[in-house]
Amino acid sequence: MDLLTRDQQYIMNTYRRLPIVVKKAKGSYLIDESNQAYLDFFAGIAVNSLGHSHHVIQKAMKKQMRQFLHLSNYFSTESVVELAKKLTHLSGLDQVFFTNSGTEATEAAMKLARKATRQLNPEKLEFIALKDSFHGRTLGALSLTGQPKYQESFRPLIPLVRHIERNNLDQLKQAVNDKTSAVFLEVIQGESGVQVLSEDFLQTIMDLQAQYHFLIVADEVQSGLYRTGIPFSYQRTPLKPDMVTVAKSLGGGLPIGALIATSEVASAFTYGDHGSTFGGNPFVAALGNALLGELSSTTFQTHLKTQCQALLQGLKEIARLYPHVITQIRGEGMMLGLEVGTYAPLIQKAAFNKKLLLNVTNQTVIRLLPPLTINQKELSEFFTKFKQSIDEVCLQ
Numbered sequence: 498m499d500l501l502t503r504d505q506q507y508i509m510n511t512y513r514r515l516p517i518v519v520k521k522a523k524g525s526y527l528i529d530e531s532n533q534a535y536l537d538f539f540a541g542i543a544v545n546s547l548g549h550s551h552h553v554i555q556k557a558m559k560k561q562m563r564q565f566l567h568l569s570n571y572f573s574t575e576s577v578v579e580l581a582k583k584l585t586h587l588s589g590l591d592q593v594f595f596t597n598s599g600t601e602a603t604e605a606a607m608k609l610a611r612k613a614t615r616q617l618n619p620e621k622l623e624f625i626a627l628k629d630s631f632h633g634r635t636l637g638a639l640s641l642t643g644q645p646k647y648q649e650s651f652r653p654l655i656p657l658v659r660h661i662e663r664n665n666l667d668q669l670k671q672a673v674n675d676k677t678s679a680v681f682l683e684v685i686q687g688e689s690g691v692q693v694l695s696e697d698f699l700q701t702i703m704d705l706q707a708q709y710h711f712l713i714v715a716d717e718v719q720s721g722l723y724r725t726g727i728p729f730s731y732q733r734t735p736l737k738p739d740m741v742t743v744a745k746s747l748g749g750g751l752p753i754g755a756l757i758a759t760s761e762v763a764s765a766f767t768y769g770d771h772g773s774t775f776g777g778n779p780f781v782a783a784l785g786n787a788l789l790g791e792l793s794s795t796t797f798q799t800h801l802k803t804q805c806q807a808l809l810q811g812l813k814e815i816a817r818l819y820p821h822v823i824t825q826i827r828g829e830g831m832m833l834g835l836e837v838g839t840y841a842p843l844i845q846k847a848a849f850n851k852k853l854l855l856n857v858t859n860q861t862v863i864r865l866l867p868p869l870t871i872n873q874k875e876l877s878e879f880f881t882k883f884k885q886s887i888d889e890v891c892l893q
């Protein structure tokens with residue numbers, strides 16, 4: 498039996514697999530069993546920021562492997578403390594709780610918010626989240642994820658969560674009050690099609706916070722750690738979050754997540770309030786340090802800035818050629834969404850046949866999440882194959 502058939506037999510049916518079997522992955526490419534190279538614009542859904550098999554990650558793996566892999570949270574370890582320090586420096590916040598995934602980082606934020614704000618006012622228990630948001634799929638996080646298609650089969654979810662439309666100031670003003678514990682948001686909503694929150698909306702959240710003293714949680718699981726060209730996407734907006742969640746790329750390809758908070762909020766957690774067997778594993782943390790060291794280096798920053806501009810510029814040129822296909826380009830840096838309506842699955846299929854892997858989200862949006870290491874030659878290959886795919890679809 499081939500791999501995809503065995504996959505269907507033994508693995509629960511929650512994922513749609515692509516029809517290739519990857520034998521090897523290097524840089525921006527996946528190599529299949531017949532040695533065909535696919536240009537990978539999924540990058541592990543924003544995980545493989547340094548591409549595949551990056552030497553900096555491999556070196557860190559070898560080094561940490563020789564010391565130890567796992568000790569448990571009874572022990573303090575250098576790599577974990579160093580990673581926490583790096584995250585606080587990047588975000589301007591003070592303390593970290595490590596998890597294994599993005600959804601667990603959301604769970605940690607929900608628990609911390611609940612405890613921190615109920616100390617101020619026992620009725621301060623309500624959460625506000627946005628429609629079309631994505632914060633994870635565990636029952637707590639799913640209660641915030643504002644998408645009925647993910648929620649319906651799993652009700653009842655946790656109570657006291659209100660969902661409002663993104664960028665709707667009236668709904669925002671009506672929803673917050675003295676009972677609001679926290680507002681959860683993605684400054685750029687990735688999963689629902691790379692939708693960007695307006696500066697007005699974010700400024701109004703800040704203004705309302707001054708009045709109602711709720712907490713602001715920025716979910717940077719997808720948009721964080723230089724994905725949009727800067728450490729965190731909220732840093733180009735007026736938003737000053739009390740908590741930030743990260744995951745995805747943080748482990749250089751292995752699972753880890755984190756909740757970063759101000760010391761004032763973080764102090765609500767005391768011994769035994771929260772925990773995780775693997776959360777803050779020293780092996781993964783060592784890879785996280787290597788990743789952040791590389792991403793924040795001056796050389797990498799120069800590369801990233803140049804490539805982000807080149808990607809956007811090239812896409813704008815293509816959009817000018819096909820205004821009836823690409824009706825909008827949204828997002829920042831290397832997290833871009835192209836609104837292409839019903840063409841989305843057709844372009845995706847045509848691109849796949851040309852060995853370009855594109856991700857479609859929310860049915861009508863091509864979401865581009867290339868490795869941040871992508872170079873000029875690979876970008877040119879992308880533009881050529883992408884243009885050819887659109888041509889082919891339009892000629893049909």
Ligand SMILES: Cc1ncc(COP(=O)(O)O)c(C=O)c1O
Nearest residue numbers: 598599600631632633718719744
């Ligand atoms: C913004 C955001 N938050 C949370 C999550 C959940 O992360 P995980 O899949 O690691 O649980 C995701 C995953 O796609 C995400 O994009």
